[in-house]
Amino acid sequence: IQIHQGQNQIAVVGTTLPTMLSVLVRNTANTAVTNAVIDWEIISGSGGSLSAASSVTNANGIAEISYTLGTVAEAHVIRAKVQGTLYSVDFNITAKADVVSSLVISTPPATATAGTDFSLSVTAKDTYNNTVLDYPGTISLTSIDGQAVLPAASTLTNGAKSFNINLRTAGNQTVTFGDGSLSVATGNILVNPGTAQIVITQGNNQSGYR
DSSP states (O other), rough: EEEOOOOOOEEEEEEEEESSSEEEEEOOTSOOOOOOEEEEEEEEOTTTEOOOOOEEEEEESSSEOEOOOOSSOOEEEEEEEEETSSEEEEEEEEEOOOOEEEEEEOOSEEETTTTOOEEEEEEEEESOBBOTTTTOOOOEEEEEEEOOOOOEEEHHHHHHHEEEEEEOOSSEEEEEEEEEOEEOOOEEEEEEEEOOOHHHSTTOOOOOOO
């Protein structure tokens, strides 16, 4: 038994593979074997489904089956085995995330100190909550705190990135992450005033003559 077609496919979660999984069975004389029963088994990969548990080789010694991916972005292994023998082959399939449907941020702090950095991460997710590794968007940050020091707009790395944020105005403040189409905002972050300091602005270390 050998793989005929369908190996190493990459397809979007929740879809049926564009190419059917098919195997070719030959005997020791290298002649196609007809009516051989092929048992199909999901070795790894959650939520996937085969169109049938077995199929039969045709006049050309080929048996095929379709496979529908589950909704988790992960690797799948499908095994085809000639029934009643030890002969088998494995298909390696990759389920990738669907297009981005939302931006998700890490849990923001309930409070922050004015002028002190804290970080929040943003992740691009598809409708099944998979991280979209090839997300192409650029994330910009805005805040109702007009004095906030925010990082420059940036792309994500493998669908995620951490941003340092510095809020400067006391009171409840929010930060919004957006790409021009999708956006997500923190809830209120209570910014507490920083510790008061006295700083010499001029007149230090003077000397004079009488």
